[in-house]
Amino acid sequence: MASEGPVETREWTLDPETEYRFELDPGTSLAVKLIRGHAEVFGAELAANKPYLFGSECKAAIFTWRGCTIEVTGQPSTEYVSEETPMAAYANLHMAFEQMRVRALRDLRGSPVPEYEREKPTDPPRVLVLGPENSGKTTVCKILINYAVRAGQRWSPLLINTDTSEGGWAAPGALSAAPVHSPLPTCSPASPLGSAATSAPTALSSNALLPLAYWYGHAESKRNPLLMERIIRNLGENVTDKFQVDLEGRTAGLIVDTPSSFAAGPGSSSDDRHRLIKACVDAFKINVILVVGHEKLNVEMQRAYSSLLTVVKIPKSGGVVELDHLYRERVHNYQLHTYMYGQIIPPPAGISSASLGGETLSDLVLSPSSTVINFGDLSIFRIGAETMAPSSALPIGAARAVSETQAVPIDPSQPGSGLLNAVLAVLAPPVNTDESERYDEEILDLPISGFIIVTNLDIPHRKMTILAPNQGSIVGRTAVVGSFEWQE
Numbered sequence: 001m002a003s004e005g006p007v008e009t010r011e012w013t014l015d016p017e018t019e020y021r022f023e024l025d026p027g028t029s030l031a032v033k034l035i036r037g038h039a040e041v042f043g044a045e046l047a048a049n050k051p052y053l054f055g056s057e058c059k060a061a062i063f064t065w066r067g068c069t070i071e072v073t074g075q076p077s078t079e080y081v082s083e084e085t086p087m088a089a090y091a092n093l094h095m096a097f098e099q100m101r102v103r104a105l106r107d108l109r110g111s112p113v114p115e116y117e118r119e120k121p122t123d124p125p126r127v128l129v130l131g132p133e134n135s136g137k138t139t140v141c142k143i144l145i146n147y148a149v150r151a152g153q154r155w156s157p158l159l160i161n162t163d164t165s166e167g168g169w170a171a172p173g174a175l176s177a178a179p180v181h182s183p184l185p186t187c188s189p190a191s192p193l194g195s196a197a198t199s200a201p202t203a204l205s206s207n208a209l210l211p212l213a214y215w216y217g218h219a220e221s222k223r224n225p226l227l228m229e230r231i232i233r234n235l236g237e238n239v240t241d242k243f244q245v246d247l248e249g250r251t252a253g254l255i256v257d258t259p260s261s262f263a264a265g266p267g268s269s270s271d272d273r274h275r276l277i278k279a280c281v282d283a284f285k286i287n288v289i290l291v292v293g294h295e296k297l298n299v300e301m302q303r304a305y306s307s308l309l310t311v312v313k314i315p316k317s318g319g320v321v322e323l324d325h326l327y328r329e330r331v332h333n334y335q336l337h338t339y340m341y342g343q344i345i346p347p348p349a350g351i352s353s354a355s356l357g358g359e360t361l362s363d364l365v366l367s368p369s370s371t372v373i374n375f376g377d378l379s380i381f382r383i384g385a386e387t388m389a390p391s392s393a394l395p396i397g398a399a400r401a402v403s404e405t406q407a408v409p410i411d412p413s414q415p416g417s418g419l420l421n422a423v424l425a426v427l428a429p430p431v432n433t434d435e436s437e438r439y440d441e442e443i444l445d446l447p448i449s450g451f452i453i454v455t456n457l458d459i460p461h462r463k464m465t466i467l468a469p470n471q472g473s474i475v476g477r478t479a480v481v482g483s484f485e486w487q488e
């Protein structure tokens, strides 16, 4: 029940197993303080008496298992309390995964196993989350990861993001993986998974994550399924290598978030979808598929995989908000700006100090550097044809002029190079000295070391201005352009 307080501050008292849901308009923010009881945001526990800030266009829920009182400052465009949440089902899932982790760790350490558990498998959970658009896949991933991190063993599960329309910890267009050591805060659409040390390792403290990221370059996975598949397999190889040396880390398992196009939707061919799901299942050695609220997909997955792994249909939350195309474009811009400039959320009136998922606000302001370089300082490529239509848009049987996984060099001095205001991923230097592998092939398999923006092209003087998160030299490096455009 809401009660009127001083300027725009209201108290909400929540019954057990209910949640306060809110949506914010562009340019507004909301501070939430827990006054009594216990509460969490997508599985991350709120500390008492500390204002948590939620930024522009955020949509989230404060859930409580046993009841609580919260104080809310700011004016959401929508706010209400819901008594119907799927949290009990998600908590049961978490418990099942927890048992799998404990069995895996016990097996690794050679600890005694109770009689009734002897026959049970000792594999940790490696979970693929599938579902249609706006079904709450990312939210389910966050909740399950946060519960694992908070559990007795303080596991650090790997969270793998294959949804390139969401930046994960890098920028939109990237696929990434990172072990999560502390709960993921849910603060703003600009950093859907919270802070990561992608642009400024020193500026971010306890929550800093160092993701491994690969550049796909587009928001839609159906645009270049071959490249997507190759990147998934690359990520998988890295995860396998990591687990081979980090045996205890392996017992925490992993959770893979996927784009909605893996589930269904216009323009995504059934063959491509199944190939990409299969690529994830193979690459990450998936043993559980979660299908969020989609009967048909659940039946499809049961048919294809039930003999190999466990397929579970889980309920969709009624709180998940439908995000339209324009919202998603705005989020891409927020994410790119956050990567360069950090996250600056003006707190609502009446809140002087607030934290954003555990980080104080000043920690989150970054200062990128703008430098002028020569055209020849950077080798720039595009993967696949210049104007790549989705496969489904090509006439049946039509072959592409340029292979989808061919790295095509771009000459910045050519008019129409498409580089002005383009977002470029600077790749890690190649480690492969094997002469037999062509360099333009190898480019596809190099991880991202950072992102830059071309803010000016001076063709007569063969120079370009680059916005980069730091002043490190990029001379001699290789960069790949995608289809994202920087907007001031």
Ligand SMILES: Nc1ncnc2c1ncn2[C@@H]1O[C@H](COP(=O)(O)OP(=O)(O)OP(=O)(O)O)[C@@H](O)[C@H]1O
Residues within 6 Å of the ligand: 019, 021, 022, 058, 059, 060, 061, 131, 132, 133, 134, 135, 136, 137, 138, 139, 140, 163, 165, 166, 258, 259, 260, 317, 318, 319, 320, 321, 322, 323
């Ligand atoms: N219980 C809830 N209450 C309020 N908002 C919620 C709730 N659950 C999820 N949301 C919000 O709904 C939006 C969509 O959720 P989410 O990103 O998890 O869906 P998705 O299926 O991953 O989306 P996509 O279609 O991009 O793959 C997000 O902004 C999320 O914060």
